[in-house]
Amino acid sequence: MLKLYTYFRSSASFRVRIALNLKGLAYEAIPVHLLRDGGEQHAPDYRHKSPLGTVPVLETDNAIIIQSLAIIEYLEETHPVPALLPVDSLARARVRAIAQTISCEIHPLNNLRVLAYLKHTLAADEAVRNVWYRHWVNLGLAGVETQLHQSSETGVYCHGDAPTLADCCLVPQVFNARRFDCSLEAMPTIRRIVAQCETLDAVQRAAPANQPDQE
Amino acid sequence: MLKLYTYFRSSASFRVRIALNLKGLAYEAIPVHLLRDGGEQHAPDYRHKSPLGTVPVLETDNAIIIQSLAIIEYLEETHPVPALLPVDSLARARVRAIAQTISCEIHPLNNLRVLAYLKHTLAADEAVRNVWYRHWVNLGLAGVETQLHQSSETGVYCHGDAPTLADCCLVPQVFNARRFDCSLEAMPTIRRIVAQCETLDAVQRAAPANQPDQE
Known part of the structure; x- marks a missing residue:
């Protein structure tokens, strides 16, 4: 297994x-x-x-x-x-680009080891770290919102009407954003898609609160 | 075109x-x-x-x-x-993982907008920014070195004897590392592979010094 x-x-x-x-x-x-x-x-x-x-x-x-x-x-x-990727190469590139906007432009700046460096090496207090965190989330998700709302290929999910790799990345990033009180006010497409994703059993079972090690 | x-x-x-x-x-x-x-x-x-x-x-x-x-x-x-990816799925995963170690764990922390944030928002001076830069390069490339030296699939290039997506990512990352005086002393596999890559016309023509906008 x-x-x-x-x-x-x-x-x-x-x-x-x-x-x-x-x-x-x-x-x-x-x-x-x-x-x-x-x-x-x-x-x-x-x-x-x-x-x-x-x-x-x-x-x-x-x-x-x-x-x-x-x-x-x-x-x-x-x-x-x-399938978590569409068939057409341009469509696959679009899905991968959304996934990579999250995985290369947002998440790397906000993971635990970076927050620890800010705290211990740069002596950044919690308020400064929270501003840092929200800055990269806001900037990055605003880019994702634009990618989503300006394309006719966006459907019920990030790409069409079935979940893809892009949704696999978007849901956890929005979970993090909410945890750090980032505003999603200006991101209606993201909110709509994530709400849809959260109706799926596959997404619910994957959520942090439903893991064996959750605290 | x-x-x-x-x-x-x-x-x-x-x-x-x-x-x-x-x-x-x-x-x-x-x-x-x-x-x-x-x-x-x-x-x-x-x-x-x-x-x-x-x-x-x-x-x-x-x-x-x-x-x-x-x-x-x-x-x-x-x-x-x-091909820039091998045929076998496990081998493709290995190549993508090396590429993503660079593109998700190293580069996002060191690009221009992050260095600008450190300077302007966190008032980090050049010395502090250089320590930051080298920290993430050293940590990340040490991980890549381990990925490379512990696998029998590493060849003349990162994977086997032809360049792949992994080499496309490694060469620019090492270029950046050298530009910021990061030590590659403890990374003999990376140095060997990049030296090999740099013999290729395709890599030479792609180098920053050979671009129309180089300064």
């Missing part, structure tokens, strides 16, 4: 949990607590799987795959139904 | 230039100066193409594609020879 090394509140883990659930793939969740004991992700056994100590990691019978989008592309290639 | 909106020193643009050259695809380079006049990427016409004002943008006869890895995946699907 597939094993997923995951942390309940990790946005990148949440993406992969949604993808696994959408594809109906059973997996064993192996919690990696990012804060306990200085971070379980730094244990040598885990670092052997994930050199940077990031979650998630997908372990198959014969391989270890890191990086959430690489994992989802792997799942898409090996379990193509239901 | 394909149009590439590019900035000579942009690492993400550099990735796509390498990919275009490796595939032998002619393109028109349209420079977008990220520093002049407050940043040409913020001009309304450009922001219509790229909502966040990021480079590169690929413009085809009938579409606009943003995000460097989405662009390269599009080129791979529409011009599959020479």
Whole structure:
């Protein structure tokens, strides 16, 4: 059975949990607590799987795959139904671009290790860190909102009327945004799509609150 | 003809230039100066193409594609020879994971807009910004070095004996690392692979020094 090394509140883990659930793939969740004991992700056994100590990691019978989008592309290639990418190459590029706007322009600036650097090395207090967090979320999600509302290819979901890789990334990013009180007032398309996603059992089961390691 | 909106020193643009050259695809380079006049990427016409004002943008006869890895995946699907991804799904996941370690864990923390935020909003002086820059490069490239040296699939290039998407990302990241005097002493595999990449005409022609907008 597939094993997923995951942390309940990790946005990148949440993406992969949604993808696994959408594809109906059973997996064993192996919690990696990012804060306990200085971070379980730094244990040598885990670092052997994930050199940077990031979650998630997908372990198959014969391989270890890191990086959430690489994992989802792997799942898409090996379990193509239901598809998380459209067929047409331009449409695939659009879906990947939305996913990457989130995974390359927003999330990397706001993960735990960056917030820890701001706190411990730059002596940024909580208020300053929250402004930082919201700045990148607001900027990035405003870009995603534009990508979504200016395209006729946006449907019930980010692309058409079935969930894709883009939705797998959008839902966790919006979860984070809400957690840090970022305003989504100016982002009606994002709010509409995420509300739709949240009606899906696959998304609900992937939510942080429904993980075995949730606190 | 394909149009590439590019900035000579942009690492993400550099990735796509390498990919275009490796595939032998002619393109028109349209420079977008990220520093002049407050940043040409913020001009309304450009922001219509790229909502966040990021480079590169690929413009085809009938579409606009943003995000460097989405662009390269599009080129791979529409011009599959020479391949920049292996055939096997696990191998493809490995190549994408290396590319994403660079594009999601290193580069986002060090691009111009983040350095500008550190300077203007957090009042971080140049020395502090350089420590920040090198911290994320060292951490991230150490992870890539581990990914490379611990796998028997690493060859002359990051994966086997032909350049892939991973090399398209590694070369620009190492260019940036050198520019900011990051030590690559502990990264012999990366140094060996990048030296090999730099013998390729496709890589040389993509280098910042050989762009029409280089300064």
